[in-house]
Amino acid sequence: NAGVTQTPKFRILKIGQSMTLQCTQDMNHNYMYWYRQDPGMGLKLIYYSVGAGITDKGEVPNGYNVSRSTTEDFPLRLELAAPSQTSVYFCASSRDRVSQETQYFGPGTRLLVL
Amino acid sequence: AQSVAQPEDQVKVAEGNPLTVKCTYSVSGNPYLFWYVQYPNRGLQFLLKYITGDNLVKGSYGFEAEFNKSQTSFHLKKPSALVSDSALYFCAVRVPNRDDKIIFGKGTRLHILP
Numbered sequence: 508n509a510g511v512t513q514t515p516k517f518r519i520l521k522i523g524q525s526m527t528l529q530c531t532q533d534m535n536h537n538y539m540y541w542y543r544q545d546p547g548m549g550l551k552l553i554y555y556s557v558g559a560g561i562t563d564k565g566e567v568p569n570g571y572n573v574s575r576s577t578t579e580d581f582p583l584r585l586e587l588a589a590p591s592q593t594s595v596y597f598c599a600s601s602r603d604r605v606s607q608e609t610q611y612f613g614p615g616t617r618l619l620v621l
Numbered sequence: 622a623q624s625v626a627q628p629e630d631q632v633k634v635a636e637g638n639p640l641t642v643k644c645t646y647s648v649s650g651n652p653y654l655f656w657y658v659q660y661p662n663r664g665l666q667f668l669l670k671y672i673t674g675d676n677l678v679k680g681s682y683g684f685e686a687e688f689n690k691s692q693t694s695f696h697l698k699k700p701s702a703l704v705s706d707s708a709l710y711f712c713a714v715r716v717p718n719r720d721d722k723i724i725f726g727k728g729t730r731l732h733i734l735p
Contacts, residue, residue: 549728
């Protein structure tokens with residue numbers, strides 16, 4: 508199993524550009540999450556999904572969108588990039604609600620918005 | 622509001638000495654508590670969790686944590702530190718059936734000195 512994979516590893520965007528961060532898991536997990544990690548801060552939940560076709564907002568959803576058309580994929584979309592979105596983004600998954608606490612994380616995508 | 626605090630930005634310990642990384646929490650209800658570790662340029666890895674039962678929880682890589690309800694703490698410990706333990710450690714909390722999301726602390730960087 509590859510676990511949770513994320514692409515790209517690093518990206519530089521100009522203000523106003525858009526991009527999609529890809530996340531795929533091969534563990535057949537129902538729950539998937541997107542977090543951002545800012546320096547000196549813990550992880551902040553952006554969006555999460557409890558299954559294909561179901562998504563919900565986390566703590567900091569503004570400026571982002573997600574979709575979950577399959578169990579495996581959970582892309583994160585930035586429509587109009589802003590400097591405040593400079594961060595490291597982590598995708599994670601867990602089997603179900605009961606085992607939600609044991610999350611498996613991807614290696615992260617480092618995003619710089621200039 | 623639910624919160625978790627890691628009062629130390631960094632902890633330095635000599636190799637072979639015992640280490641403690643502190644975590645306190647503030648939640649209503651019975652919390653689920655976790656520790657994660659993050660190595661450079663990697664996603665978070667699950668170390669251990671407390672849900673119920675014995676207050677002393679043993680996890681991966683020789684780490685353990687003690688749940689103290691009266692002090693609302695969940696400190697991470699290891700009897701003898703290794704240089705390879707140097708990493709960023711995150712404490713996290715979840716209240717089951719409430720909000721159903723995990724809140725992460727800001728992290729503590731652990732430096733093990735050879």
